[in-house]
Amino acid sequence: MNKTIKSLEEVTIRFAGDSGDGMQLTGGQFTTTTAFVGNDLATLPDYPAEIRAPAGSLAGVSSFQIHFGAKEIRTPGDQCDCLVVMNPAALKAYLKCLKDGGTIIANSDNFTEKNLKLAGYDTNPLEDGSLGRYQCFSIEISKLTQNALSDMNLSPKLVDKTKNFFALGLTYWMYNRPIEPTLKWIKEKFAKQPDIIEANTRVLKAGYAYGETTEIFTTRYEVEPAQLPPGKYRSITGNEATAWGLMAAAKKANLELFLGSYPITPASEILHELSKYKNYGVKTFQAEDEIAGITSAIGAAYGGALAATTTSGPGMALKTEALGLAVMLELPLIVVDVQRGGPSTGLPTKTEQADLLQAVYGRNSEAPIPVLAASSPTDCFDVTFEAARIAIKFMTPVIVLTDGYIANGAEPWLIPKLSELPDISPKFATDPTTFQPYSRDEITLSRPWAIPGTPGLEHRIGGLEKSHIYGNISYDPDNHDFMVKLRAKKISNIVNDIPPATVYGGTTGELLIISWGSTFGAIRSAVENKQSQGKSVSHMHLKYINPLQKNLGEICRNFKKILVPEINLGQLIKILRDKFLIDAIGYNMVRGLPFRAIEIETIIDEILK
């Protein structure tokens, strides 16, 4: 049969099913293959907080959205072109994300009475005509899978587990992607289980063939490779990029890497990832709690390691006291907070960017700490490396903010050459004749890093106020005032060591949007769209939250209005208003989900109307 091939600029697909349906794996494979063919992409995994909610229930729906295209892709997509649903609950949960006229691929075998009821459907939507606005393909995926494996003598449970490969194969066909990368992956992954290799391979091919041969599909889509900068690429999630950023920093600092951490969603993968690399000079210590996570890291930093601790909101809260100690000791330390929905346990698997004020202000007394924020999965690498550079150069803890959205999301990463990354290695103090524990570098105001094992440098540090230069305990009022101000100055001076902020779009105009963190993609896309419509809107995205870059105030003054969209109740905006006395306005939605570009476009239109 002859099928039309339609070329598209960009496509968004969501795979959705029960937690047990393997949707994360399906999405992951689709991502790898899509990266492989050279599209730009962004992804959004979304899974329930329960380990496994009751099968078929709405709470148990797990999904994975991918947005890919022939152009630069910055968000996992506002609305889907195609929705693959393995059961009624998945349809119920995500139909609202589907564009009018969009495609539904549904596993009709799972639209049983019981499942329909669990999802809250009175009648079967595949049959009652309620999906008329969409192009709905109702396919007996379970049965087709069984057919493909009927002669293999596998348990029904096992057979059922492979059905996601059918859906994957079908979507590969629809979007014209090769099945080879996945075939290769199956072979490697199940190397010791030839049965499983055979089953998965067959089912994947069956899905692909189904598209090819069945009459119901008349159109295939093609998405050309994107025009990305040349080089070698791989797909990477934010958490992986954070882990690798730390490893790269340790390498370029010529130090061992020590991670003291306690598992917590959505930060645990950084610990998992780093614990694989014991032969790379990486030591991971799974501590008894977050306090031991950070204090063991402080101990390691004292010993001369590049030390880090990784966590999410509630864990960050527990590290508060020890952060103050790190400030007083002036030791390098990288603290990664992968933000999640709160307060308290909140929405642990959802995203949010509401830990900013805690990062900047949340400590007893005056305990200034530099704060950096990553804007995308790959940016986690750069930001973490930059954090390590600052930590070592300025002898200070540094906080890196990422969030659940970019931590779990993946995008293509132009693999950096290690040789092109700057050398950030410290000079440990070694000279007993000149050594003073709290003497200062004239420019950075850093104190020396003097590690145990160095003869003649035996000295003592601690959390009590220290005398300038000598580092002895000092209760002198003037020394205290001096040291409090010195510590503040050391951190604010970092402004001289970082590049100025840049504006995307005109440097004067009607509206400047200022943002930070993972909202980058949605906001940049929205601004781009509005600019192309001739609107006077510019965008400044901040990587440095503390200190703020030098030229921010100046930039702000050139715009009539300033909008600060945040997935919180207004946190960065508080700092900007305080610092620059500008009447910035906030856009704040705290739904546990990333912004969609369209929301931002709407608000731009409203402001500029």
Place this chain on the structure above:
Amino acid sequence: MNKTIKSLEEVTIRFAGDSGDGMQLTGGQFTTTTAFVGNDLATLPDYPAEIRAPAGSLAGVSSFQIHFGAKEIRTPGDQCDCLVVMNPAALKAYLKCLKDGGTIIANSDNFTEKNLKLAGYDTNPLEDGSLGRYQCFSIEISKLTQNALSDMNLSPKLVDKTKNFFALGLTYWMYNRPIEPTLKWIKEKFAKQPDIIEANTRVLKAGYAYGETTEIFTTRYEVEPAQLPPGKYRSITGNEATAWGLMAAAKKANLELFLGSYPITPASEILHELSKYKNYGVKTFQAEDEIAGITSAIGAAYGGALAATTTSGPGMALKTEALGLAVMLELPLIVVDVQRGGPSTGLPTKTEQADLLQAVYGRNSEAPIPVLAASSPTDCFDVTFEAARIAIKFMTPVIVLTDGYIANGAEPWLIPKLSELPDISPKFATDPTTFQPYSRDEITLSRPWAIPGTPGLEHRIGGLEKSHIYGNISYDPDNHDFMVKLRAKKISNIVNDIPPATVYGGTTGELLIISWGSTFGAIRSAVENKQSQGKSVSHMHLKYINPLQKNLGEICRNFKKILVPEINLGQLIKILRDKFLIDAIGYNMVRGLPFRAIEIETIIDEILK
């Protein structure tokens, strides 16, 4: 001999000596007696962080300053009229606080070569003429004490321990105070040690007599009783007032009081004080750490107690995560942070007001909590009571900020009538037919307080996001956004339940000083002085930090300049600038010491010049 009696409006005395010299006791007795004769007063104890630094060393100096007068007294005094020093180190440490022409009373017996050296004196200042600017009385206090007790057969160590009573007796004579209150106190305190009663009594009288009979003193001073509002008074420290405020609140709420706490300077006395009142419906639980302190209190609050936890900066940091839980659970809880010098262990026995931003912003995600601050020792009572009122009415944790200065300082307290304090008792939910755990009062937006033991109200709460009204776990994005905003609104709405801010002085003018916490006394005195000199300066002192009172913005706009003095690097000012976009300027000294009125006067002059 005939002695002149000179009448004074106000006097400041500092007793200083070695940690072992009993200066806190001496100061405490002088305070009680001074309160007794009807002066207004304020005190400043100051002691070293070491339990006992080496005898005679500068680090070991302990002192107690009292400022009393015939008029309203708001600070412990900028400079002393009289300095009592028991050794050279004490002189060295505090001579700079003495007014030109001020009086020194020195125990010359302790100006030994060894002690002079320890204090860093090359020659004996009592003899080398270097004290010419002062009126210096060099008295052999140790020897005179020995003489007084020579026939008592006491150990030399014991004899030496009583010498502070000699100094006390002498100052009683000089400032014309009765010795009877102290005699009575001695009798009660040492009821079981008649020897000690006898010794202390003799020495106290000897000191008094020494003033009366010795030729060297020609002048006595008299300070008339102050014109305080009529009523019964007692002297009270801030920590005592906090403890009693909690007890009064529990009484007026008709609840048992539960304190979960872990000792920490300078907050421990609240725990000590409350642990005395087991027969008053008070339960104190000394927890294993600060986290157990607050979480046990949350458990008690869930059970229906008026629950509180008390701490200082580092302990506050540890409570961060649990505070988020309290926000999510919407249970009443009073958290008292007696601020001290930081960051980290910092200057544990010194004062500071640098935990404000932590109190307001220092939690993961959006976790709004009302924050109140006390301005003086007695105000701790009022603020704590008000905190309890808000906590119960709005079903929320409330943070009370005091600090080391007012916590340890004492002042006369007009004893309130319990019957005149408002009834703040809660209505526990009891009706199973209407009960929903997260239903809301229309005005306060509070949820019901339903305590275990109530039949038919069995329900479950926790730190995960809850559905509006029902309180079930909810991962719904819109519900989350709704609840985040609802929690914020509940707290900001408290503004309708508190009185508007008032201004001391003109409501328009050149300069408005905005302050909070323990700086009240110094700033009010300074403003008063400047106003009496005709300067256009007004003062607004804030008790409510979050939410800020309704009329603040309006008030601010009526002044040309706004000054915010704080013992931190600028914390309240950040919130004011953010909220009202006013170009307020800060005055920030972080010396571990309260402001002196004179500093504030100087800065007012500078701004208004």
Place this chain on the structure above:
Amino acid sequence: MNLVYKTLNQMNTANTQKYTFKDFQSDQEVRWCPGCGDYSILAQVQRTFPELGIPKEKIVFVSGIGCSSRFPYYMNTYGFHGIHGRATAIATGLKVARPDLSVWVATGDGDGMSIGGNHFIHACRRNIDIKILLFNNQIYGLTKGQFSPTSVQGQITKSSPYGNIDQPFNPLTLALGSQATFVARSLDRDPKHLQLMIKRAAEHKGVAFLEIYQNCNVFNDGAFELYTEKDTKDDNVIVLENGKPLIFGKNKEKGIRLNGFTPEVVSLKDGTFSPDDLIVHNEKDSMLAFIIANMSNLPNLPRPIGVLYAVNKPTYNELLENQIKEIINKKGIGDLEKLFYSGETWEIK
């Protein structure tokens, strides 16, 4: 004092005699993985509680965070889902404030022994009258499979891809070393035994610690297989009974005797040893309890289940209530106004 919740005690409560296990089922959908051992624990608690004779509004389940910590949602009693590791501290505060309540803690090996270890040992030493159910699955379930402080050495998990190098806690010796007054162990897969242990814990006055081996079939399946499967359990589990010698095996053909202070397995078949040579269990002997608890650390010995230790000592809350009574007897109920006016006061007219 006229305290509202004291009057609650006088309110009519359901007739506790009539409870069935359904009365303890809440309206919340149970959300553990199919096959999870937590289901059995929930069922045994719900089956046991009707027999306790405690009105259900007087019962509170407190938990931290973890799969196991979802427990309170499923019990139709008062429930408090706390924060990670703090359940025992929350429960302590609740019990101190409200000694009239029956306070239970549901916790996991991560929640209770890792981040919550400190509150756990302090609850034990204080002998606060709360009941602690430790769902030990030797893994962090909720966070998807990292090793926990009870994971065995060498265990491959997400955070130990080359094998865990931590030496695990033995929860029983930890509790005994912290001076808990009741220490027991049971299994999710032995409903009868588990019910018995829950009842024993409920009856104990003071802190009651019950470790429950619980299978996490998703991240650590089969960790306790040896002790639960039909064909292996008889040879690998020894059921403790007070006053009885330590005998086990399919045909009761093996016993535990002491060699020095070290327990060893002996055969009762060949006539060399008889039951008289064996350790006789005594719940009141803390040293014996430690020896038995320690068996889990030694190779080739069966796992003891049952009550290892149960003694009566004054509880924290008893001591507190007694102290309060004593003080009131001595000083009378405090009058706050009087207190305000006590000591040095003066009047200004």
Place this chain on the structure above:
Amino acid sequence: MNLVYKTLNQMNTANTQKYTFKDFQSDQEVRWCPGCGDYSILAQVQRTFPELGIPKEKIVFVSGIGCSSRFPYYMNTYGFHGIHGRATAIATGLKVARPDLSVWVATGDGDGMSIGGNHFIHACRRNIDIKILLFNNQIYGLTKGQFSPTSVQGQITKSSPYGNIDQPFNPLTLALGSQATFVARSLDRDPKHLQLMIKRAAEHKGVAFLEIYQNCNVFNDGAFELYTEKDTKDDNVIVLENGKPLIFGKNKEKGIRLNGFTPEVVSLKDGTFSPDDLIVHNEKDSMLAFIIANMSNLPNLPRPIGVLYAVNKPTYNELLENQIKEIINKKGIGDLEKLFYSGETWEIK
């Protein structure tokens, strides 16, 4: 890996043979109350350390907060005065990062057992190679006299004006219950014994826990009088020696035997009992160690001092270093760039 601190190992270090106790005195003025037991502990450490043969730049003292936690300032080694309760966690991180260092923790009964209890038990179970000196004065000294988790029941303190109702920890059983591999006790007032114990702790490979009874003469004077004063100590202290029967008393006239598992005092004078009837100490027996440790909880028994338990087990840092070596053997030293390019990659030209 070319790590700077690895090269430190090759730097010239002072000849450790020549150290005297003065070499371990820092330039900081010692600031404890006159008469405080901490002085003696400091002196014994400074006296012992020259004999250890460890270059002083390789030694680190880590502490928390408390009077005792001021210890590092006074030692002329590397020193780290941490935050309250976290010394063991800091020391653990340091030792993991720097296995070449000799890492010591100085902590108090509040710092180490109250707020720091969790890190303590986890350090014990992990058998991390650090030495923990617990200055047990049964009081919070620095904060001026509240009861601690080792204060005896009934103790009147600032926060227990009517007497403490908490049951105290027995630090020795807590350590044993947490599976520490070295557990010992000594006294500030017995310099010789204390020196010996410090040396034994130093020599132990793995976590070494040494409880030191320390007199706080300001807030809890005389707490250990019975065990330190000339006329009472012989009857109230039993000095453990490996392989020797438990004999004590002024004239070695008393011994400890077991009645069941319960130790009791017997007289060796009247001929009923001879040394053969007594417990013979065996440092390698954890059950015996528990029995002996538990003596402190029972009335009428002398306090044991000495090494209760000392066994060799693989340490955490050993296991870690071995695991690293193994992985390197198998996979080679990791090449980061190669890792970046491994797996699925693609090129854009």
